Amino acid sequence: MPDASLLEAFPTPTDTPFVIEHVAEEFTSVCPVTGHPDFGEVRVRFAPGPGSAGGVCVELKSLKLYLQSFRNEGAYYEAVTNVIRDDLAALMSPQWLRVTTVWRGRGGIRSTIVADAGNPPGC
Amino acid sequence: MPDASLLEAFPTPTDTPFVIEHVAEEFTSVCPVTGHPDFGEVRVRFAPGPGSAGGVCVELKSLKLYLQSFRNEGAYYEAVTNVIRDDLAALMSPQWLRVTTVWRGRGGIRSTIVADAGNPPGC
C-alpha cells in the first residue's frame, strides 16, 4: 500500500527561489478492476519554500521508496495522481507543486493526468 | 454508427482542479464520399467539474467503445471532431474540454482539427 511515512525531507539550501523536477520513469501499480498491471512515468516538479522560513525538499531516495510502495496497490490513474500530490504537499508545503502521471496505455488509449498544488512561480 | 449511449462517467475524485488527457492512437472512420477508410488519432483533454459539485470524468473503457462505434461511419473530419466534442461535453459538463483529431492524410495532405468547449484552466 502507498505509504506516505516513507517520505523524508531536507531543508531548502537557499532562500533564492528555484525549481526542482524529479522524473521516475518506471512506475507501476495495478488496475483495481482487472488486476492487470499499469505502467507509467511519474513527474514531480516543485518550488520549495525558502530555507530561512523552514522550507523543505523531498529527499530523493525516500521518494523512490515511496513510489515503489504503489507496486501492488490497486488504484485508478486519477487516484494515484491525487494521492501523490496530496502526500507531497503535506510533506513539503511547497510554494508550488505539480504531479504529472503519464501512463503507457490500455486498449490503445494512453492517458496523462496533471494535478497542481499552490501557484507556479511567476514566468 | 457513433453511439453516445456507450459513454459512462464516474464522479471526479477531488475538488482540486486537475487535467486529464486520453489519447486514442488508433481511430478509424470512413470517408462519406469515396467510402475509403480514414485513420487518425483522437485526443481528449479536459478539466472536470469538482467532485463535490457533481463533477464527473469519462470512464476509460466506455470511451474506447464509443470511439470504436465510428468504425464504419461515413463522416467528414470536421463532423467527427464536433460530434465527439458535443457528446463528451453533454456527458461531463466539464470546466474545459478540447478534442483534437489528427488524420494521417489523403492525397498528400494531412489534417488536424481542434474543437473546444468551455474555458481552459488559467495558466
Next chain:
Amino acid sequence: MPDASLLEAFPTPTDTPFVIEHVAEEFTSVCPVTGHPDFGEVRVRFAPGPGSAGGVCVELKSLKLYLQSFRNEGAYYEAVTNVIRDDLAALMSPQWLRVTTVWRGRGGIRSTIVADAGNPPGC
C-alpha cells in the same frame, strides 16, 4: 499557373469556434531566376467563420488541386506564400488564417515564410 478558381468551400458545420490545419507535404514550384524546381511544405491553418453567419471551410480535394497548379509556376518563396494567403482569405473570409511555407533549401539555406490574415483565436 496558380488557379484560384480551383478552390471550393463548404459551410462551416458549427457555430462553436474551432481550428483546422491542412499540411501539404509535397509542394513544388519553380525558381523564376534559375528555372530549377523548389520543393517545400505548405501549412494552412484557419478558424472559419461560424456556420450560421455564412462561414465556410476550404474543401480538401480542391485545396490539393489548387496547390498542384503551382507545379510549373515560376515564383519566389515570398510571392507563393502571399498568393496562397490572399486566395484562401478571399475564398473563406475566415476569422483567422495562417499560411506557412517551409522550403527544403537551395545552396545550404532553408527558409520559412509565415503570412497571416485576421486575428488568431484567443489562447
Next chain:
Amino acid sequence: MPDASLLEAFPTPTDTPFVIEHVAEEFTSVCPVTGHPDFGEVRVRFAPGPGSAGGVCVELKSLKLYLQSFRNEGAYYEAVTNVIRDDLAALMSPQWLRVTTVWRGRGGIRSTIVADAGNPPGC
C-alpha cells in the same frame, strides 16, 4: 471478408531481376475472440517473374482494395499473414515473396509475423 478476386496484376516490365516493396501503413481487422479492432502495418516485398516468361506484378490500387476487405474480418494475426501470402503467391507466382505484418499490440504486447514464399534473390 477478404476477397482475393479484388487483386489485379500487370506484366513485369523487364527481364532484369528487381525487387518491389509496398507498405500499407494503415491496416485493420478484428480480433475473432473479443471483437475488438486490431491495427497494424502490412509489408509486401517480392521479386516478380521476368516479363518474357509471363511474370506479373500486383497492381497497387487493387492491393489497397484487397487489404481494405479485411476491415471487418475476424482473424488471428497468424491467419491474416498466411492468407495474404497465399493470395499474392497465387496471383503472381513470384520468384520470391515476403509478407510481414506488424501489429500495434494488445495488452502491452506487440507482435510481428513474417511469412515467405519461394527463395529470396541472391544477396
Next chain:
Amino acid sequence: MPDASLLEAFPTPTDTPFVIEHVAEEFTSVCPVTGHPDFGEVRVRFAPGPGSAGGVCVELKSLKLYLQSFRNEGAYYEAVTNVIRDDLAALMSPQWLRVTTVWRGRGGIRSTIVADAGNPPGC
C-alpha cells in the same frame, strides 16, 4: 512466482515456415539481492513446428499472464531469461526460439541477455 502452467498453445495454422515475434514492453521483476524492482522488455521470437507435424504456437494472452507472474519474483537477469527460454521451449518444441531481455538498468549500466533454443531458419 513464475508459473509455466499459465502458458497455452494452439496448432500452427500452416506447414510453410514462418516466424513470429512477440514483444512485451512492460516487464518487471525484483532484484533478489536488494529487493528493488527491475524493469525491462521481453522479446520472444520463434519459428514454430509445422502444423501437420503437431507444431504449436504460444497463445498471446497466456503469454501475457505468464510474464506477469514474474512481477514479485526475485530473480537475476540471466535466470529470468533462461527460465522463459526453457518454459517456452518445453511448451512449443519450436524449430527455433530466441528470448531477448532488455533491462533499463541499475547504477548506470543497462543490460541485454539473449538465449536461444534450436537453430534459426536459414537466411
Next chain:
Amino acid sequence: MPDASLLEAFPTPTDTPFVIEHVAEEFTSVCPVTGHPDFGEVRVRFAPGPGSAGGVCVELKSLKLYLQSFRNEGAYYEAVTNVIRDDLAALMSPQWLRVTTVWRGRGGIRSTIVADAGNPPGC
C-alpha cells in the same frame, strides 16, 4: 520527357575500387493514369570501372538535370526505376549499379523499387 542525353561522365580518378552514392531527395514525376504528381527519392549507388580501363563516373550536375527531366513525365514507379537504371548503365558500364526509388505513397501505401545492373563489390 526523360532525356538521357543530359547525362555526362568524367574518368574514374583511380584504379582502386570504390563506391559512390548520390541521393536525390526531391524527385517528382506524374502518375500516368490519374495525372497526379508522385514524389519520392532516387538513390544511385555504383562501383565505377577502373580509370585505366576507361571507367567513368556520372557527373553530379548532369545527374540533377537528368532527374529533373522526369518532372512532367507520366510514368509508373517500376518504369521510372528501370529507365534510370538502364540510362546510367549505358552511360557508365559500371562494375555494379543499384537504383533505388522510394515513393512517398498514394492511398496509404508507400513503395520502394530496387533495380541492379552488374554484380556488387565483394563484401
Next chain:
Amino acid sequence: MPDASLLEAFPTPTDTPFVIEHVAEEFTSVCPVTGHPDFGEVRVRFAPGPGSAGGVCVELKSLKLYLQSFRNEGAYYEAVTNVIRDDLAALMSPQWLRVTTVWRGRGGIRSTIVADAGNPPGC
C-alpha cells in the same frame, strides 16, 4: 573578411505583415585565439517593413555569399552574431530582426547567441 557590401535587398512584396526565416546550416569562421575553425548554424528571422513604405527583404543568394565571407575571419561567437545583426539591420531597417548563432562546440561546451533589433511582431 566579412563583407557587408555583398548583401542585396528587394522590395517587400506586400504591406501585410509577415515573417521570414533563413537558416544557413553550414557556417564556419575561425577562432581568433587558436586559429582552429568554428562550425555552426546561423538563423536570421525578420519582419520586413511594408513595401509601400520602402521596406526591403534581404536577397537569398547575397545572404549566402555574405555568410561565406566569414570563412577565414578570426572572430569570437559574440562578435560574429552582433556583426551579422548590425549589417542586416543596416541593410533592411526591419520592424524586427533576430540573429541566432548555434555553435557545435569546443572542449565539450556548445553555445548559442541570440541578438535582436527592433520589436517582435505581436503574438
Next chain:
Amino acid sequence: MPDASLLEAFPTPTDTPFVIEHVAEEFTSVCPVTGHPDFGEVRVRFAPGPGSAGGVCVELKSLKLYLQSFRNEGAYYEAVTNVIRDDLAALMSPQWLRVTTVWRGRGGIRSTIVADAGNPPGC
C-alpha cells in the same frame, strides 16, 4: 574542490541586449553520501550587462575549467546548482542568469534543477 577563482570574464562587446547560452554536456561530480559519481549537463544562460556600463561575459575556456573543478567534489544536486549560480552571478552581475542542471539519474529517477538570478529579458 569547486574553484570560482578559475572563472574569467571579458567586456560585453555591445550595449544592445542579447542572450548567451553555454551548454556543458559532460559534467560530473560525486554523491556526498554514497561516493558514487553523478553525471549530468550544465546549462548557463544569461543576458550580460551592457558594455558601456562595465558589463562582462564569462570566458568560455575558464568556464570549462571551473566546471571541471567539481569532478571529485561531493555535493548534492541542489548545492551544485546554487553554487554555480552564485559564482557566476558574483563574476558577471548579469541582468539575468539561469543555471539549469540535468542529471542522468540514480535508481531510476532523473532530476533537473533550475536556479535564476535577476529578471529575464522581456519577451
Next chain:
Amino acid sequence: MPDASLLEAFPTPTDTPFVIEHVAEEFTSVCPVTGHPDFGEVRVRFAPGPGSAGGVCVELKSLKLYLQSFRNEGAYYEAVTNVIRDDLAALMSPQWLRVTTVWRGRGGIRSTIVADAGNPPGC
C-alpha cells in the same frame, strides 16, 4: 588507478550458449597529455563458458566499481579499451568477448574502439 581486483564473477547458470551485454553509459577517464577529462560509453558483450565446465559471468556491481576506478586515470582511448578487454578476459575466460568504447570526442572528432577476445558464437 584501474583495479582489476574489484571484478567478481558468478557461475554461468546454464550450459546452453547465450550472450550478455552490459552498457555503461557514463564512463570517464583523463587524457594523459592534456589532463582534460574524457567521457564515453563502455559496452561489454560476451558469451560465457558453460556452467558445468566452470564458466563464469562478471558480476554487475563489481563491473560498475571496476569501471569507476578509471575515473582519475590518465590513459589513451586505445589503452583503456585493451586493458578492459584483458582484465575481463582474465576474469572470465569467456568463449567470446567484445569491448567497445565510444568516446564523445575532442576537437570535433569522436572515436570508437573495438577489441575482441576469442571467437564470436556462430551466427
Next chain:
Amino acid sequence: MPDASLLEAFPTPTDTPFVIEHVAEEFTSVCPVTGHPDFGEVRVRFAPGPGSAGGVCVELKSLKLYLQSFRNEGAYYEAVTNVIRDDLAALMSPQWLRVTTVWRGRGGIRSTIVADAGNPPGC
C-alpha cells in the same frame, strides 16, 4: 593545401587485432568549379598492424590538423576521398582502412564516397 606531412603515428599498443574509428563531423573544402564551400563528415576506420611487427596508428590531433588543411583546397568529392585514403594508407600500412566521406549536398543531391585499402578483418 592538403598536407600529409601533418600526419603523425604511434605504435599499436597490442598484437591482438582491433578496430579504430575516428569521425570528424566538421569537414570543409571548396568546390573546384564554383568556388563554393562543401561541408561534410569524414569517417576513418582501420585495423592497425600488430605492434610487435611495427604496426602504427594515426595520432588523433595530427589527423585533425591534416583534415583542416583541406579547408581552402578546391577538390572534387571523389578526389578528397582518395587522397585521404592514400595518405593514411602510406602513413600506417594498416591491415585494413576504410575512408568514408558524407557530403551535405548541393542542388538537392547528397553524396557518400567509400574507399578501402587492404582487406577488412574477418567477421
